[in-house]
Structure formats: C-alpha cells, structure tokens
Amino acid sequence: MSMMDEKARILELRKELEKYSIEYYVYDNPSITDQEYDRLMQELMALEEKYPEMYDATSPSQRIIGSVLDGFEKVTHDTQMLSLSNVFNKEEIEEFVQRISESVSNPEFVVECKYDGLAMALLYDDGNFTRAVTRGDGIVGEDVSNNVKTILSIPMHIPEMRHVEVRGEVYMPKASFEQLNKRQEEKGLAPFANPRNAAAGSIRQLDSSICASRKLDAYWYYFQNASDFAVQTQEEALQAMSKMHFRTNPLRKVCTTVEQIWQFIQEIQEKREDLPYEIDGMVIKLNNLADQRRLGSTAKVPRYATAYKFPAQEVLTRLKDIVITVGRTGKITPNAVLEPVRVAGTTVSAAQLHNEDMIVNKDLRIGDIVVVRKAGEIIPEVVTSVPERRDGTQVPYKFPTTCPICGSHLVRLPDEAAHYCINQDCPARVVESMIHFASRDAMNIDTLGDKKIEQLHEWGYLNSIEDIYFLDRYYDELIEKPGYQKKSVDKLLESIEKSKKQPLGVILYGLGIRQVGKKAAMILAEQFGDIDTLMHACVDELVLIHDIGLITASSVVAFFKEEKNLHLIDVLKQAGCNFKQEKKQVVESRFTNKTCVLTGTLEHYTRNEAKAILESLGANVSGSVSKKTDYVIYGTAAGSKLTKAQSLGVMTMSEEEFVQEVENAKE
Incomplete structure (x- = not known):
C-alpha cells in the first residue's frame, strides 16, 4: 500500500471506529464484534505511529492514550449553568405546577432522571469537539477536555457543522465504581465514598490515562443553543441531541398533570436500585422552550424547572x-x-x-x-x-x-437558640472570620483555603483579617516552610493582591457583619457607593432601603460603632483594598417604592428586561399578587394573576401603558 493509500486508510479507520463506538456506547446496538473493533484499532494505531504528522487529538486512538497536564484552564460559560430548586413531596410539585400554570396555559412537562454526577458542558464547531467545561460556580468552569474525551460515549465529531453546546452529567456507573474501589483496596488505598466523588476525582486528574481507566459515562439533557435550530420543546431538544449522537436517557416522560408526573416518579423510584447508575431524584421541566425563556430565572435557579428529591434513607x-x-x-x-x-x-x-x-x-x-x-x-x-x-x-x-x-x-442571647462565645479574641473566632473573608463567596482568595489559614495562624503569621494583606512581610520565612515552595507562595500573594480589587459589596460580606448576607451586602453597597457614606448611616436611613429590615440595620450601625472594626477598615484601606461600588442608579417614577407584578406575554421586552427596567425605576418586582401589590403589568394571554389583581382592586396596567411610562421616565 502506498503512503497516500495508508494515510487515506487512517482517515477511513477513524471514521469507521467512531461510527462503531457510537453504535456501541450511545445506541447499545453494535454491528461488529469486540474482536473486530480491537483489530481495527490496532491497525489504526500502527499506521498513526508510522505517520506522526497525521496526529489528531480527536482520533479514536487518542481517547485511550493518556497525556499529563500542568493544570486546568478556567473558562467562562457563554450562559450561566444554573442549579435547580428542590421539591420533596407531591404537594410541592403541585405548587410548582400551579405557579407555572399562572403564566403558561395548559403547560406540558418533561420528567427526567436526576443523576448523581458532575455537571458538564460540551462545545462543538464545524462538526468537531472543541472543549468540555465543568460547571464550576456556574459562571466559570474548568476545561477538562483531555479527560472527557476518554469517555467513549461522547462523540468527537457530530453531523452538524453549526456551533453546538450541550450540557449534561458525567457519572461513574455502579459497575465502574465497584471495580475502582476493589483496585483501591488491593493497593491498600482508601475506597471512594460514593460514585459521585469518584467521578469528580477522576475528571480532575491531570493524567488523563487515570481518568480513562475509571470508565466514566455521561447523559446529555440540555441543548443550550436549541433556539438556533428552531427546536421548540425540551422533548424535541432531546431527540435532536440523540440524532447528533449524544447519549440521552430514554427513561423520561412528557406529562400534562401532577398525577402523571407523580405516577412516573413512583415508577422510576421502584426501578432506582436496579439502574446501572445512581440517581437521587427526578427533574421536572416545562416542555416549551419559548415559555422557559419567558419565565426566566432567579439569580440562582430557573423558574421553569425543579428537582424532586427522593425521600431520605434512614x-x-x-x-x-x-x-x-x-x-x-x-x-x-x-x-x-x-x-x-x-x-x-x-x-x-x-x-x-x-x-x-x-x-x-x-x-x-x-x-x-x-x-x-x-x-x-x-x-x-x-x-x-x-x-x-x-x-x-x-x-x-x-x-x-x-x-x-x-x-x-x-x-x-434573648430570643436565640444558640450560645455564643463573646470573646472577640477567641482563636477559633479569629480563624473562622479569616476563613469566611477569604472564601469563594466573599473575597475569593482561592489559594488561601481553610487548612492553610489554620496553619498560618498556628505559625503566628495570621492573627486577624488585616494580617492577610501583610503576609508578604514573611516571604523569606514562608518559602522555607514545608509545602510552601516559591511558586506556591508567589501564587498565594498574587491571589491576595488580586482580591484588593473586589467591590464594596463583596468586602462588606467578607467582613462578617451579623445579619448581613451576600444579597444585603450588595444592596447596601449599591445604595451607598462607598464605605464612608455607609459608616455614617443611621438605623432610620437604612430601614428605608427595600429588603433591609430593622434587625439588619441595627446590626450594621452597631458594627460601625466598634473601634476595633473601624481600625480594621482603616488598615484594609491602607493596604489598598477597594471600598467603593458603582451606586445603583434609580430614576424617580410612578413605580418608585411600589410593588409590581408582571404577567402574560410581553412583546416589547423579555420578562427579565422588564424586571430590570422596573428595578431601575425604583420598583420592587414580585412574583405573586397580594393586597400589598401596587401594580400588575400585563401582556397578552394574562391569566390568574390579572384576575386576582382585579378581584383585589389592585391597579392594572397594559404593556402599552407601561412602555409609555418608561418613555416618560426617560424624559
């Protein structure tokens, strides 16, 4: 066979082997024997070794050959990967369906399995796999492509040249988990606690051959850019993904009533122990994708879906x-x-x-x-x-x-069930306050974890929050400590320096003011813009802010009266920390300090755009109508919310009137 013929054979073998893999791993319908597959793979690997210039990272052979990385690249998701709200019984499912029915007439729902694994996004361009990204915090994940391509049910090429992103769950089958723990025990190593931890640990291996040996699998349940393909429902999206060779679970059902949903959940729950993978519940999704987009999401969870969690085992x-x-x-x-x-x-x-x-x-x-x-x-x-x-x-x-x-x-304390140590210099309080300050939700100093803070406190380097920003004084000592090589110390100090740029809302939360959570900290930061203005605010001024109650206001004022806290803020300022945030611009309008509810289909804005506009005009946007509601703004096909508003005598406003009010506010 000539060189050109052998190179053509490489391309032919790759195509054939990928086809056979899809038949076997995705559709469970192989057309050749395992021996024939192995023989073709050996032929491909021999030819690829002969012609190294034909290397292709997506070749079937490369999926079983390990490579080692130094670390994982951080990747920002095109759209946030949200988690789901939870329901635990039939009554809560009824409430979820009722909420949807207030905005969507005759809704359909798709009920699917909820896997106990690791959420993942796959991206494809020009028909080729480009990368796999973990969920991470929902906004930024890690590129784990090297490990994900060892999962043989995931296609490296798809019959679609346009950009495609699908999301789903990587998991460890029960059989793979048992085999892994058997190997762990034989090596005298601790067994993994559960398949989810084993899957997560495998995906984060820098050596992809280790991941390959652990035999992970995956199901795909979300077509992120389905609207680009005129796909109209979740069920159609699942069918479209299957046609593109993504493994989707046939254990699902389109339902129109709570009874149908509940019956299917019970049916799957009875099969649960016999399934080859772990599930911890069922996901209930609104089927129509346009309605999904219209309902939108809160800051954390979609409004159009929820997860039913199976009853806890005792x-x-x-x-x-x-x-x-x-x-x-x-x-x-x-x-x-x-x-x-x-x-x-x-x-x-x-x-x-x-x-x-x-x-x-x-x-x-x-x-x-x-x-x-x-x-x-x-x-x-x-x-x-x-x-x-x-x-x-x-x-x-x-x-x-x-x-x-x-x-x-x-x-x-009075009216509290908890006991408190009121010694502010208690070593435990000091360590925990630093751990909170450096945590992901606060200053996000990702190289300063719990154990490191405890260790640095033991050595005398960290005795208060402000000490974090003066760790560089001990640079020469730190690089001599076990586990603190120059590279890791440099990275730690770089993360600390980077955290100085965090806005006021983040640092307020990090300071650990009692009763001030992440949301309240952001509200205060956007309202006052800088720490000095906030420090001089009184209780009466603070309680006028929506979502800031008397207890929170009193706690904030008390915090800024303590000399120790004022000193901490002063030192952090000198260290270069940012205590400013862009103030939330609120335009005075007839909606200022009013509670508004949106209902029906809006034509001029998406629901989220209308909500953002109302908030910029000083309104509080609520999801339900009550006697305290000031305005119900309605579009077409408005349902029970509009009816309830009329029965309560709440003022209603058509979308056209709302658009006019927005225009008036701009003048």
Whole structure:
C-alpha cells in the first residue's frame, strides 16, 4: 500500500471506529464484534505511529492514550449553568405546577432522571469537539477536555457543522465504581465514598490515562443553543441531541398533570436500585422552550424547572460523642460524632446538632443508638434517639458553660437558640472570620483555603483579617516552610493582591457583619457607593432601603460603632483594598417604592428586561399578587394573576401603558 493509500486508510479507520463506538456506547446496538473493533484499532494505531504528522487529538486512538497536564484552564460559560430548586413531596410539585400554570396555559412537562454526577458542558464547531467545561460556580468552569474525551460515549465529531453546546452529567456507573474501589483496596488505598466523588476525582486528574481507566459515562439533557435550530420543546431538544449522537436517557416522560408526573416518579423510584447508575431524584421541566425563556430565572435557579428529591434513607448507628465548634461570630455549634454508616450512597460519620434545644428535644445521649438520614439526600441529620436500645450507660448530655477554645463564659442571647462565645479574641473566632473573608463567596482568595489559614495562624503569621494583606512581610520565612515552595507562595500573594480589587459589596460580606448576607451586602453597597457614606448611616436611613429590615440595620450601625472594626477598615484601606461600588442608579417614577407584578406575554421586552427596567425605576418586582401589590403589568394571554389583581382592586396596567411610562421616565 502506498503512503497516500495508508494515510487515506487512517482517515477511513477513524471514521469507521467512531461510527462503531457510537453504535456501541450511545445506541447499545453494535454491528461488529469486540474482536473486530480491537483489530481495527490496532491497525489504526500502527499506521498513526508510522505517520506522526497525521496526529489528531480527536482520533479514536487518542481517547485511550493518556497525556499529563500542568493544570486546568478556567473558562467562562457563554450562559450561566444554573442549579435547580428542590421539591420533596407531591404537594410541592403541585405548587410548582400551579405557579407555572399562572403564566403558561395548559403547560406540558418533561420528567427526567436526576443523576448523581458532575455537571458538564460540551462545545462543538464545524462538526468537531472543541472543549468540555465543568460547571464550576456556574459562571466559570474548568476545561477538562483531555479527560472527557476518554469517555467513549461522547462523540468527537457530530453531523452538524453549526456551533453546538450541550450540557449534561458525567457519572461513574455502579459497575465502574465497584471495580475502582476493589483496585483501591488491593493497593491498600482508601475506597471512594460514593460514585459521585469518584467521578469528580477522576475528571480532575491531570493524567488523563487515570481518568480513562475509571470508565466514566455521561447523559446529555440540555441543548443550550436549541433556539438556533428552531427546536421548540425540551422533548424535541432531546431527540435532536440523540440524532447528533449524544447519549440521552430514554427513561423520561412528557406529562400534562401532577398525577402523571407523580405516577412516573413512583415508577422510576421502584426501578432506582436496579439502574446501572445512581440517581437521587427526578427533574421536572416545562416542555416549551419559548415559555422557559419567558419565565426566566432567579439569580440562582430557573423558574421553569425543579428537582424532586427522593425521600431520605434512614439508618441506625451509634452516637459516639458530641463535640463543640466555634464559628466566626462566636456561635457555638454542637456536632454529633457517629459510628461511620452508609446513608443514601455515602459514608456518614458526623452531623450538625445546631444547638442545645435540639439535643434536649431529641433526647440525645452519648452512646445512644440514633436514627440518621440525609436531608435532601445531602446533609446528614440525626432524626431521633432510640431509647429502647439503651443499656444504662447513657446519661443526659450537659451543654458546656464555657468556650472549649478560650475558656470564656458562654452567653445565650434573648430570643436565640444558640450560645455564643463573646470573646472577640477567641482563636477559633479569629480563624473562622479569616476563613469566611477569604472564601469563594466573599473575597475569593482561592489559594488561601481553610487548612492553610489554620496553619498560618498556628505559625503566628495570621492573627486577624488585616494580617492577610501583610503576609508578604514573611516571604523569606514562608518559602522555607514545608509545602510552601516559591511558586506556591508567589501564587498565594498574587491571589491576595488580586482580591484588593473586589467591590464594596463583596468586602462588606467578607467582613462578617451579623445579619448581613451576600444579597444585603450588595444592596447596601449599591445604595451607598462607598464605605464612608455607609459608616455614617443611621438605623432610620437604612430601614428605608427595600429588603433591609430593622434587625439588619441595627446590626450594621452597631458594627460601625466598634473601634476595633473601624481600625480594621482603616488598615484594609491602607493596604489598598477597594471600598467603593458603582451606586445603583434609580430614576424617580410612578413605580418608585411600589410593588409590581408582571404577567402574560410581553412583546416589547423579555420578562427579565422588564424586571430590570422596573428595578431601575425604583420598583420592587414580585412574583405573586397580594393586597400589598401596587401594580400588575400585563401582556397578552394574562391569566390568574390579572384576575386576582382585579378581584383585589389592585391597579392594572397594559404593556402599552407601561412602555409609555418608561418613555416618560426617560424624559
């Protein structure tokens, strides 16, 4: 065979092998034997070795040959990858369907399996696989293409030349999980707790041959740019993805009533243990994609979909001990130390007990046999003790009166169930406050994790939040410490320097002001624009701000009265931290300080655009109509919200009138 013929044979073999892989891994319908497939693969690999200039990263041969990376590239998703809200019973499903029915007439729903895996996005251009990106925080993920291409059910080429993005779940089949843990035990290594952790650990291996050996799989359930292909429903999107050779799960059903949804959920739940993969619930999605876009999303979750979580599995185990931890606010949290036990697919050895009242009400005693479950199949929870299993050695638990860290007397505040250590210099409070400050939701100093903060505190380098910004003083000492090579210290200091640019809303949240969560911090930052103006605000001024109540306002004022906090802010300013944020521009209008509800189909704006316009005009946009609603703005096919507004005497406004008001506000 000539060189040209052999090179042509390489291309032919690649095409054939990919076709056979799709038949086998996607459609479970192979047309050749495993031996024939192996023989063709060996032929391809021999020819590719002979002609290295024919290298192609998407070749079937490259999917079983490992390569090693230094790290994973960060990638910003084209559109945010949202998580889902949860429902736990039939009544909550009814409420979800009812909410949808208020905006969508005769809605259809697709009910699909909810996999216990790792959310992933796949991108294709010109018919070729270009990259795979983890969900990450929903906005920024990591490029794990090298590892994802070892999953043989994922096509490297698709019969569609336009840009395509699909999203789904990478998981470890139960059989692969059992084989992996068997190998772990043979090597004397700790077994993985559950298939989800094993899948996540495999995807984050820098050596893709390790990932390949763990035999992951995936299902794809979301066609991100379906609107580019005139796809109108979720069911059509799943069919379109299947035609493009993406593996979609046939265990799904289009439903029109709560009864149909509930019946299908029960049917799948009965099959759950026999499925070759782990599922922890079912996802209920509005079928019509135009209606999905119209309903939109909150900051975290889509309004058009929800996840039904299967009831928690309950098991018995022994309560070995109760240990106390101290949080950044001084809050004392008792924690159960449990005899390790598997609950809903994971090993549980600890659970939070929250406060003294919970221990008393559940009559928990050290040495008790207790009932343990997972709330929402995620958070371990001690349900109750089993008194009939007591042998006389168990005695009622006495809650401590002093802090286990600093020895200070504990205080239980009026109207609160929790105890507090009020010593602001308590080492536990200091460490926890720094951990919160550096966390992802706060200053996002990604190289300064919990363990590192604890270690640096032990060495005396970090004793307060402001010390974080003066770590560079100890550079020469740090690079001599075990595990702190020059490269890692440089990266740490670079992350700290980068965090100085975070806006006021982020640093406010990081300061850990009681009652001020992430949302409240952002509201305050946008309202006042800089820290100095906020510091001089009084309670009466703060409570006028929507979503800022009396308790939050009082807490903010009290925080800025403490000399220690003023000193902290002053030092952070000197260190170069940013204490400014662009003020939210609100145009005075008839909507200012009014509660508005949008209903029906709008033609001039999307629902999210109309909401943003109303907020810029000072309105509070609500999702439901009540006596407190000031305006209901309606488009075509307005349903029960408009009817309810009329029955309550709430003022209504057509979309045309709304558009005119917006124009008037601009003048």
